[in-house]
Amino acid sequence: MAGSDAPVDGVTVPLTPPVEDWTTDYDILDAEYITDPYPIWADLRGDCPVAQTDRWGGSFLPTRYEDVVELARLVPVFSSHDPLVVRPPDDQQVIGSSGYHTVNAPPISADPPVRTWSRRLILPAFAPRAVEAHETYTRALAGRLVDGFIADGRVDGAQQYAQQIPPRVIAHLLGVDEGRADEFTDWVRGVLEIGLSNPAVRVASRDKILNFFAGEVADRRANPKDDLISELMEAEIDGEPVSDQHIIGTCNLMLVAGIDTTWSSIGSALWHLATHEDDRRRLAADLTLLPTAVEELLRAYSRVTMARVVSEETEFKGCPTHVGDKVLLNFPAANRDPDIFENPDVVDIDRQRNRHVAFGVGIHRRAGSNLARMEMIVALEVFLSRIPEFTLEDPSAVTWAGGQVRGPRRLPLAF
Amino acid sequence: MKIQVDSDKCEGHNRCYSIAPDLFDVDDYGYATAAGDGVVPEGMEEKAQLAVDNCPEYAITISEG
Numbered sequence: 079m080a081g082s083d084a085p086v087d088g089v090t091v092p093l094t095p096p097v098e099d100w101t102t103d104y105d106i107l108d109a110e111y112i113t114d115p116y117p118i119w120a121d122l123r124g125d126c127p128v129a130q131t132d133r134w135g136g137s138f139l140p141t142r143y144e145d146v147v148e149l150a151r152l153v154p155v156f157s158s159h160d161p162l163v164v165r166p167p168d169d170q171q172v173i174g175s176s177g178y179h180t181v182n183a184p185p186i187s188a189d190p191p192v193r194t195w196s197r198r199l200i201l202p203a204f205a206p207r208a209v210e211a212h213e214t215y216t217r218a219l220a221g222r223l224v225d226g227f228i229a230d231g232r233v234d235g236a237q238q239y240a241q242q243i244p245p246r247v248i249a250h251l252l253g254v255d256e257g258r259a260d261e262f263t264d265w266v267r268g269v270l271e272i273g274l275s276n277p278a279v280r281v282a283s284r285d286k287i288l289n290f291f292a293g294e295v296a297d298r299r300a301n302p303k304d305d306l307i308s309e310l311m312e313a314e315i316d317g318e319p320v321s322d323q324h325i326i327g328t329c330n331l332m333l334v335a336g337i338d339t340t341w342s343s344i345g346s347a348l349w350h351l352a353t354h355e356d357d358r359r360r361l362a363a364d365l366t367l368l369p370t371a372v373e374e375l376l377r378a379y380s381r382v383t384m385a386r387v388v389s390e391e392t393e394f395k396g397c398p399t400h401v402g403d404k405v406l407l408n409f410p411a412a413n414r415d416p417d418i419f420e421n422p423d424v425v426d427i428d429r430q431r432n433r434h435v436a437f438g439v440g441i442h443r444r445a446g447s448n449l450a451r452m453e454m455i456v457a458l459e460v461f462l463s464r465i466p467e468f469t470l471e472d473p474s475a476v477t478w479a480g481g482q483v484r485g486p487r488r489l490p491l492a493f
Numbered sequence: 494m495k496i497q498v499d500s501d502k503c504e505g506h507n508r509c510y511s512i513a514p515d516l517f518d519v520d521d522y523g524y525a526t527a528a529g530d531g532v533v534p535e536g537m538e539e540k541a542q543l544a545v546d547n548c549p550e551y552a553i554t555i556s557e558g
C-alpha cells in the first residue's frame with residue numbers, strides 16, 4: 079500500500095510509513111485514502127466500525143452512519159473546540175501573530191451556550207430567502223467564467239471554474255473585495271489542505287485571515303457600511319454588543335467553511351459528469367433534475383470530515399477514549415453505509431430517499447448548506463447549458479486533496 | 494394527512510422546504526414549520542412523505558386526519 083509521499087497538487091505531503099492495518103493505524107492523508115477511500119471504509123465497517131490511529135496526533139474513525147450521527151449529537155462530551163482532523167506535534171504548537179492558539183471560528187468551534195447565540199447571529203444570512211438574493215450574482219459570475227474559457231475547448235474544471243465561484247460569492251456576501259478571491263483561496267487552502275500536514279503554513283494562513291478581517295472590522299468601526307460584517311457589528315446579544323474578536327472569528331469561519339467545501343463539491347460533481355455520460359446527458363437535457371441530482375452528488379462525494387475532542391473520560395462504541403482524543407465525524411463514510419442507503423456506491427441521480435449527512439447533523443449542521451446547494455445548482459446549470467458535452471482530457475492528470483475536505487484540485491476537461 | 498415539524502429537532506437543513514416548498518414555511522433563521530395548519534393538500538402526499546424521508550434530523554412526522 080502506498081504511503082503518503084505522493085505530491086498532492088504540487089505540495090509534497092511528508093513521507094509517512096505505508097499503512098499495513100487500517101483498523102489500528104489508518105492515515106487520513108494517505109494517497110490511497112484520498113483518491114479512493116470507499117473500499118477502505120467498506121472493509122472497516124465490517125471489521126472494526128471504529129478504527130484507531132496514532133498518526134497525526136491520534137484519532138478514532140467511525141464508518142457507520144448510526145455511529146457518526148450519534149457522535150455528532152454527543153455534545154459537549156465530544157467538544158467542538160478544535161474541529162480540525164489533525165493535531166500538530168506539540169513542539170510545533172505555535173501561537174501566531176494574531177494570538178490565537180486554537181481555532182477561533184465560532185459557532186463551529188464553540189460548544190453550547192456560546193454556540194447557540196453565535197449561531198443565531200449568522201443563520202439569517204444563510205436562510206433560504208437570504209440565499210436566493212445571491213443567485214443572480216452567482217449565475218452572472220458563472221456565466222462570465224464560462225465566457226473566459228469556452229473558446230479554448232478545454233478548461234481545468236477545478237481551478238478555472240469550481241475554485242473561482244465560492245470565494246467570490248462569500249466575498250460578495252460579506253461585503254469584502256472580490257478582487258482578492260485568489261488570495262482568500264490560498265489562505266483557506268493553507269488552513270484546511272496544505273496546513274493539515276504543515277502547522278507553520280496553517281498558523282501563517284490563519285493569521286492572514288484573522289488579520290484581514292480585523293482590518294475590515296476596524297474600517298467599519300470608522301465607516302459603517304451596508305453589508306453583512308457591519309450588520310454583525312451592530313447585532314446585540316442580550317443587550318450587549320458582540321465583541322470584535324467574535325466577529326472576526328465568525329468571518330474566519332464563513333470564509334474557511336465556505337470556500338474549500340463548496341469548491342470541492344462543484345469539482346466532484348464535474349468529475350462525475352465528465353466520467354458518466356448518461357447522467358451528464360440527462361441533466362443537460364433537463365436541468366430540472368438538478369436539485370435531486372445535487373443531493374445525490376453531495377451524498378456520494380461528501381467532502382467534509384470534522385473532528386470532536388473528548389472532554390471527559392468516556393467510551394465510544396466500546397473504545398475507551400481519553401480527554402484530548404480526537405474522534406472524527408466521518409460524514410463521507412456515513413453517506414456510503416449500505417445499512418442506510420441502497421447500493422450506496424452507485425450514484426443514482428434520481429435517488430429520492432436520501433437522508434444524507436453531507437452537511438453534518440445535529441446542532442452543528444452546517445449553517446451555509448443552503449448557500450452551498452444554491453452555488454452547486456447554479457454552477458452546474460450554467461456549465462451544462464453552455465457546455466453539455468465534456469470529458470476528462472487526461473484522467474491521469476486529475477489530482478485530489480483530502481483529509482478534512484475532499485475534492486479534485488486539478489480537473490482538466492475537454493469539450 | 495397532516496404534517497408536523499418538531500421544533501426541538503429541526504436544525505434547519507431545509508431539505509423539506511426544497512422538496513416541498515408549498516408544505517413548509519421557513520423562518521428567518523432557516524427553521525421549518527408546517528405551512529398553514531399542516532394539512533397536506535390532495536395530491537401532495539408523496540411529497541410530504543419524501544420530506545419525512547429526507548430530513549436528517551427525523552424532525553417531521555405525518556399523522557392521519
Ligand code: SF4
Nearest residue numbers: 503504506507509548
Ligand atoms: S429537513 Fe428537517 S431539519 Fe431540515 S428544515 Fe426541514 S424539518 Fe428542519
